[in-house]
Amino acid sequence: MTRHLGFILLSVFVSLVLALMPLPIAFEMYRPDLVLLVIMYWSLALPHRVNIGFAWMAGLIIDLALGSPLGVRSLTYAIVIYITASNYQKIRNFSVWQQAMLVALFLALYYLLVFWLNHFLLDIYFLPQYLWPVLTGALAWPWLFLLLRKYRRHFRIR
Amino acid sequence: MNLIFGRNTSLQLRLVIAIVLSAVLIIGDRFTDGGSKVRASLNTIVSPLFYLANLPYEMFREGSKNLSSHQSLMVENDALREAQLVQNQKLQQYEFLKLENQKLRALLGSSKKLEDRKLIAQVLSVHSNPYSHQVLINRGLLDDVKESLAVIDDKGIVGQVTSVGSTTSRVLLITDTQHATPVRILRNNVRTVVEGIGKIDQLRLSHVPHSMDIRIGDVLVSSGLGGVFPEGYPVATVTSINRNEGRPFSEVYASPIAELDRIRLLILLWRNEVAND
Numbered sequence: 001m002t003r004h005l006g007f008i009l010l011s012v013f014v015s016l017v018l019a020l021m022p023l024p025i026a027f028e029m030y031r032p033d034l035v036l037l038v039i040m041y042w043s044l045a046l047p048h049r050v051n052i053g054f055a056w057m058a059g060l061i062i063d064l065a066l067g068s069p070l071g072v073r074s075l076t077y078a079i080v081i082y083i084t085a086s087n088y089q090k091i092r093n094f095s096v097w098q099q100a101m102l103v104a105l106f107l108a109l110y111y112l113l114v115f116w117l118n119h120f121l122l123d124i125y126f127l128p129q130y131l132w133p134v135l136t137g138a139l140a141w142p143w144l145f146l147l148l149r150k151y152r153r154h155f156r157i158r
Numbered sequence: 159m160n161l162i163f164g165r166n167t168s169l170q171l172r173l174v175i176a177i178v179l180s181a182v183l184i185i186g187d188r189f190t191d192g193g194s195k196v197r198a199s200l201n202t203i204v205s206p207l208f209y210l211a212n213l214p215y216e217m218f219r220e221g222s223k224n225l226s227s228h229q230s231l232m233v234e235n236d237a238l239r240e241a242q243l244v245q246n247q248k249l250q251q252y253e254f255l256k257l258e259n260q261k262l263r264a265l266l267g268s269s270k271k272l273e274d275r276k277l278i279a280q281v282l283s284v285h286s287n288p289y290s291h292q293v294l295i296n297r298g299l300l301d302d303v304k305e306s307l308a309v310i311d312d313k314g315i316v317g318q319v320t321s322v323g324s325t326t327s328r329v330l331l332i333t334d335t336q337h338a339t340p341v342r343i344l345r346n347n348v349r350t351v352v353e354g355i356g357k358i359d360q361l362r363l364s365h366v367p368h369s370m371d372i373r374i375g376d377v378l379v380s381s382g383l384g385g386v387f388p389e390g391y392p393v394a395t396v397t398s399i400n401r402n403e404g405r406p407f408s409e410v411y412a413s414p415i416a417e418l419d420r421i422r423l424l425i426l427l428w429r430n431e432v433a434n435d
Binding site: 017023053060071072121123146 | 169170172173176177179180181182183184186187188197200201203204207208210211212214215228281282283284287288289291292294321328335336351356381
């Protein structure tokens, strides 16, 4: 049992490190939220293991690492993962590209919620470029999906 | 393991718990004082992550350093030597001017200025958080870093330390929306304040009256007021002025002098208390 969870945690950890890796500032605004995508995958594949509690903790760590107000990302992660984990049976039946479109929708919701909460906490103003990661995230989804499915099947993670 | 039925209620309950917990966290972190202390210790816990995430970059950098050709190293060496020669020449005068300044201050009976304590730090991660401009540096409590230390690079002021972990600390850049820097215009000593607007290459001067003597190209240096930044370090140059008489204040924008989008090595400055004698 712990073996399965260990493999899931390993993939989330790797995505976390990738999310914190320094990038040239020109690419910075296109960086997709890999941690959320990975947790989304696990919440669709193994909703009994990865759901709201897991997402909440991951969001908290991301908040700490990014220095944003604590709790913002744990809240938004929990909401997005609630949607995916409660509809996993429907979403699983879509093709990968249809899933990517749905993921774009969830990501848009996520980024708008994060912006909205930050708007209240930090008085910032909306710039359209804040939504670039929605596109890059949706484009990254098919590759990530195939990669993680391979990973899950190879190590028989259940 | 029957997963087909009976998880919905549980999920909703979990969501409610998550929302309540997050709300408590947000309020506790943003609107109470205890937040920063908790954050400092939590920062210490996540700091190994940054060292790990920085590893590939460091490896590439070391690799490219080892692979750079003899030719380019010679060229770089020559350029550095020249730069050092020029700087040394300036330093000779600086020593002389410093002594002269001290004597004049002594004659005037005013307080003596002391050298600021310095420490070189390296940027670990430039922030991937679009809503706030911060960088993480590799110095922390163990190096005696404190909150609200001034941080500069080789060109000018970069920002100030906002939270400290044991081996890392976070620097808020002058372009962040929450940051304002007290400055004066180098040309005529007029005092004003520049504040960040969330763009990496732009700052705004707040509440500039139409009558203020300010021109495009004016250099703004730190004024030493406010107690964070030592006096006289370059902050920004004025890039645009819009004197619309219909508005209560002029709109003045400036661009930071420090290259905030490519910072790598930084200097932390401890502000010395002025000694009276």
